[in-house]
Amino acid sequence: MDLEATELETLRQVFLDDAPPDPSPALDEEALSRAVRGDVELVGDLLALFRPEAAAALDRIEQALSDGDPSGAAAAAHAIKGTLASLHARTAAGTAGELEEMGTVSDLDRWVALHARLRVQIRQVLGELEELVGRMESRTEGPT
């Protein structure tokens, strides 16, 4: 099923532009901090690795959605789900898991809604990772 670009764009705007950020934390910061043992350089590296991977995965999902390619979307969702789980971003990992399990593009509204939700959640994860790096750096530098 090929979607008209305008139809897809309209749906995306409906779901994406109005999607409010989730008020609860996107990252389990305690679990992530435990995993990185306070290594600020490591968290910075994770952020640098995650940013392009997340953008690419969202683009692949969107492309697959417009091409009517559920297996392509599922593969992209699967890949980013693993990354999110490793970063202890459970809510976003759950959304990616829902996308992965859809397996069909018949329910277009749901596909688009999940994709939009994942985009918002990933934006939150990135923001919280940036904040975490900032806080860790300021702790490392100490008071001036």
Place this chain on the structure above:
Amino acid sequence: MKVVIADDDKVVIRLLSAGLRRSGFEVIPAYDAMQAIMATMRHLPDILLLDINMPGGTGIEVIRRVKASSKTTLTPILAMTATATALERDMALELGAMDCLEKPLDIDELVLRLNAIAA
């Protein structure tokens, strides 16, 4: 102890590598199936930590190749996965993986596990 970590997810490799290096392991990263096979043949690690859900089901193929080579047939393999099916897990174990670990891996538990295998 030398460990090859094979995963197409760079975030996972960076996280696990950092944790294992902190605990004194030598880590050789491999980002796809071909690199995993090459690194295992070349470095003869004490353990291969392998994502079996790499694109195209290639993790399973890595186990098959590593176990088929006389050089590496005894190399212990720990499979890991976020979402392998029961069939994939069974296949990994049947082909010779020691266990199939659930992602995300807890680094402390992983270190204990690797030390136990090496002991």
